[in-house]
Each structure stands twice: as structure tokens, then as C-alpha cells.
Amino acid sequence: QFSFQENGWGAFLAERLVRKCDVVNRGLSGYNTRWAKLILPRLISKSAGAESTVAVTIFFGANDSALKADLNPKQHVPLEEYAANLKSMIQYLKSVDITEDRIILITPPPLQESAWEKECLAKGDKLNRRNATTGEYAQACVQVARDCGTDVLDLWTLMQKNQDFSSYLSDGLHLSTKGNSFLAAQLWSHLDKKLSALPWLLPYWRDVDHTNPEASLL
Numbered sequence: 001q002f003s004f005q006e007n008g009w010g011a012f013l014a015e016r017l018v019r020k021c022d023v024v025n026r027g028l029s030g031y032n033t034r035w036a037k038l039i040l041p042r043l044i045s046k047s048a049g050a051e052s053t054v055a056v057t058i059f060f061g062a063n064d065s066a067l068k069a070d071l072n073p074k075q076h077v078p079l080e081e082y083a084a085n086l087k088s089m090i091q092y093l094k095s096v097d098i099t100e101d102r103i104i105l106i107t108p109p110p111l112q113e114s115a116w117e118k119e120c121l122a123k124g125d126k127l128n129r130r131n132a133t134t135g136e137y138a139q140a141c142v143q144v145a146r147d148c149g150t151d152v153l154d155l156w157t158l159m160q161k162n163q164d165f166s167s168y169l170s171d172g173l174h175l176s177t178k179g180n181s182f183l184a185a186q187l188w189s190h191l192d193k194k195l196s197a198l199p200w201l202l203p204y205w206r207d208v209d210h211t212n213p214e215a216s217l218l
Contacts, residue, residue, distance in 0.1 A: 003027055007177045012184035013191070020198040021054055032063040032077045033085035040089055050096040055194055057187070058089055061108030062173060065129060065137040072128040083140045090148045103150040104190055107138035109179065110156050110165055115172030129173065151190055158186060 003010030004025045014023040026043045028036075044050055064082045066072035077085065086105065093103055111131040120127050138156035145152030159165045159182065166172075168179035175183060208216040 002174065003180075007180055009175070009180045009184040009187065012180070013188070016188065017195065017198075019200045019202060020195065021201075027059070030063060030075065031060075032075050033060045033082055033089070034064075034077050036060060037085045037088045037092070040092055044093065044096060044098070046096045050093075050098055053098050053102065054198065055102050055104060055191055056093060056098055057104045057106055058086065059106040060086070061134065061137040061141055062111075062129075065108060065134045067128050067130065067133065071126060079136055079140055082137055083144050086141060086144045087148060090144070090150060100149040101151070102194070103148075104187070105141050105145045105150055105152045106183075106187070107141040107152070107154050107156045108134050109168065109175065109183075110134060110160050112166045112169050112172040115166060115169065117172070119171050119173070153183075153186055153190060155183060155186070158182075 002008055004014070005011070010023060010025050010027075017023055028039075044053070044056070061082065063075040064077035064085075066075040068076040068078070090100070090103060094100065111129050111134045113127065113129075113131055116129060117127040135156055138154060142152050142154055144150075159168050159179070162168075168176060168182055170176040170179070203216055
């Protein structure tokens, strides 16, 4: 949901793809896959031009992996259901003619527990997430991609290749400016091969015939 904020990863992609395609943000704060699969048909449908969609990213898990019981029952989704929900969303996209090669799953990022615990305690709550649990959801996301033939960006693993990954997160859970830049760079490496051949929708201004602009623009 913060992807289009200043220095957000969605804003980075929009800048890279200007004049080639629109980058549409449908991230919703606090949502999980249980809710996302229900609203997906409202966001993407055949009537909304799904055939012209060149790529779709599905980025869930940070909320689904919240600890269950009394800690965060509203957002928590059991691991098996999380995987099933991702598969359901992929199947829906395929039903509106968005093929597997145009779908990229993104795992949740790692959780920096000490920083997030401070955020929870400040609200009078207990720590409601664990990095190891988030890792299980990341692994499930990777497995769904393998099973369904989609691309996948394993953000949880990639961020932890740098032993101290805290700088990637603003509060232990959400991406910082550095984390947004990291995700944007990693995602672009997946998108570049899919989108690099897209033509400009309109010509560069120097290529417009100023004596007869209709010939260049219509």
C-alpha cells in the first residue's frame, strides 16, 4: 500500500515504464490473502482489459503470517490456507487470460523482531509476528510459484543475505526507503525481460512532425 509513496517501489516502476504502460497500485493496508482473493475480480476482469495486462505482482504474507490466537486473529491466515489462496488468485488471473508467465509472486520480507516489538508495545500489544513464521509463509509462496509455473521473487531470503537486514525496514515490518529500492531493483530484474520490448505508446517529442502533428500522433 506504500508502494507509490515517495521512493516507493511502485513509483520506481512507474518511472521506468513511463510512455510504455501504466503501473496500477491495488495494495490495501492490512489486507491478507483471504480478503484479497475475494476482491480480486473487482480489480482485474476481462472487461477491464486484462488481455492488455503485461504483468501482475501478488505480494502477500506479512499479514497472513501474523501469530494466531489472541495476538492477531483478524489478520492471521493459516499457512495451508495462505498457499491455497495464492493458488486461487493465480487460477482466477488465468481465467481472465493472464497467463502464468505474466504473474510474479513476491514473498513477504523478513521481520526484524526487536524493532517490531517496540511498535507493538507502544500500542499496548505483545509481539504479534515472528521472523521464523514469516519464513514459513515465504517458503510456501515459493512452492506455490513452482507448482503453478509463475515467477517468484523470494524477498525474505534475498534480504537476509545481508546479515543485518534492519535497514530494509522502517519499523521492523514495513519497507524503508532502502527496502523499497531493494525490492524495486530485484523486481525490475524479473520484469525487464518481460517488458523491455514494449514500444513507446507515443513518440519522443523530437520525432513529432511539428508541421503535421496529426501524422505522428493520430
